Amino acid sequence: MIKEGDMVSIIEKKEGISNVKVVTANEAVALAVKCSRVDVVGAYPITPQTSIMEYLAKYVETENLPIEIVRVESEHSAMAVAMGAAAVGARAFTATSSQGLLYMAEMVYWVGGSRLPVVLAIASRAMGAPWIIGNEHTDVLLPREWGWMVLFPEDNQEVFDTIIQAYKLADSTLIPVVVGLDGFLLSHTTMPISIPEQSLIDSFIPKNTPKPYALDTANPFTHGNAVHSNVYLEFRYDIFRTIQEAEDLVDEIDREWEKITGRSYGGVIQEYLLDDADVAIIVMGASSGDAKQAAKNVREKYGIRAGVIRLRSIRPFPFKRLTKLANNLKAIGVVDRNISPGVAGMIATEVKFALYDLEKRPIVQSYIGGLGGKDIKVSDFENIFVELSQMVEGKVTPERAKWIGLDLSLVEQYFEEV
């Protein structure tokens, strides 16, 4: 068994960089915020995000850092703090989860419309009622309709790297960025991460760039005042096209990051065993590792040519890369750890939209699972690959949405009489 120290030295050898820490994804976020030289943080606790704020408070108080942590009275105010700071040109950050995001929602939408380069980390968690703290991605996906970019890393190293990439993306586009991370699966799980030299990060996301949007008494203007309906549409159009055009930028930022750190995640999509694949699973976040393992397994066990499309960027949605990949695929299973009630998984609906215009469309099957923290196992992914192959052969008929791990006896026990 590999011990913590061994892991660090393995990483050190591999990366050739000395600064390796073994941390939870929440601490990775906090470290990335520190390394991004964030000025102002709006802080409010909610499980499973809380320890991000605990770590930041500890760094600031013990290392005497020039970061203002405003310990506010609600998530709504946490985002308002970030907005007020960003509006005068400061680098701003906050984090939340689940109910907190819902409470914050008005401010999240407002910041999207305000074009302020705030970064929001969301440690994903299902939403009530009923009360639940388990992992689910529905919360992270909500801001994709709110004028934000939404990125979703797979492991703690990528969480650290993605926060820094998010500032690059936000500063370049003046679209704020959500970085989602799997609640508990990552937020509370330790892994080694390598931290680049501070000077590399500083040159990657410089702070002294021109900020024409920043309020200043030397050049007073008004931010966010009323518009007539003749220009509101144009405001939204500009957000629409900026997010749409950022697809290449996410790839480019990832390549630039690779140049200085040696680490790349494929930009908007990470591809796994797709070169010769007939069937593929689209998946986000920490489960991707299990999906990749399953692809390997079914290749060995059944000879199914399976691959994985790990969606790393939900906004911008990877239309270009996805349609290119889909051209060579016969069936795609979209595993959504989220739900659009009565419709399907949220990503599945977007994938179908993206692929509809293809001349030769693959089968696209929505799979909903993992809600509220229910496990999605490697064997579940294997079964999906098998089922997708059967769909290709015409032995199984696709449905609007299929469920992973659904216990119908519980449905009968609790809901039949309602």
Next chain:
Amino acid sequence: MTSIKQLPYEEYFLAGNGSCPGCGLTIGLRNVLKALGKEVYMVVPASCSSVVQSPFPNSSAMVPLLNTPFAAAAAAASGMVRALRLKGKDSVVMVWAGDGGTFDIGFATLSGAAERNEDILYICYDNEAYMNTGGHRSGATPFGTYTGTTPTGKKENKKNVPFIMAAHGIQYVATASIAFITDLYDKILKAKDMKGFRYIQIFSPCTPGWLLPTEKSVESAKLAVQTGIYPLFEIENGVFKISPPSKPYLKKEKRKSLTDYFKIQGRFKNLKEEDIRLIEKWVDEISEEYSSMDGKKVI
């Protein structure tokens, strides 16, 4: 004390804005900004002020102004002032909010910022209802007032927010009125030079909302002080002090008739004789209480 002739000529909130004739908030804001000068950042939550500042790409504000959602002003100002201080900028950060955004929906945020003693000058222009929606009751609406949501008159009393704010332990709380500009001006000047959280509440008539003739706007504000129904005071480091414009009216015999105050405003059309007697009794009690508190540490 500043005299009216000493007020600066500079204007930081321009004429030609979108306010109604006789608008109390613009009279207040114009003079508040004269006192603060140009080194001020304004934060404005949803309110009539969001509209009267004029729509994009125009603006009547000659100082930087950040508009925020309804409940967010004190928190946005907190983030802003922290960022400015980090940059070494010492400018005033002022929230300019209505009573709905202060007494009701923004109250948790206001309380949080005061508890943290953020370096913010928070000004509530109090027109005693949600006026931007067309006149609807708020926690600042007085007993008996007609609004769109209290068509037979409000059944509850106005919330005493200045004292609630003083109970946060902040160093400066004051009430002021657009009818007593120099008193208002001096209070802003005093608050401008302080650090930490400061709360000032300005009585600001709303002519359409109060069903008040345009030319009676300032008169109604004057009567609110002279009848004792809206006393002007300061609570500085817990010490209560009645302000000069209100001082004479602590005495019952000096106070003007509440009936005269009510009758020029259509919003009080539902008040019955017994309601007016009841309000009179409350004003008597408050005036006595404030007389006994004058000059004393009350919080």
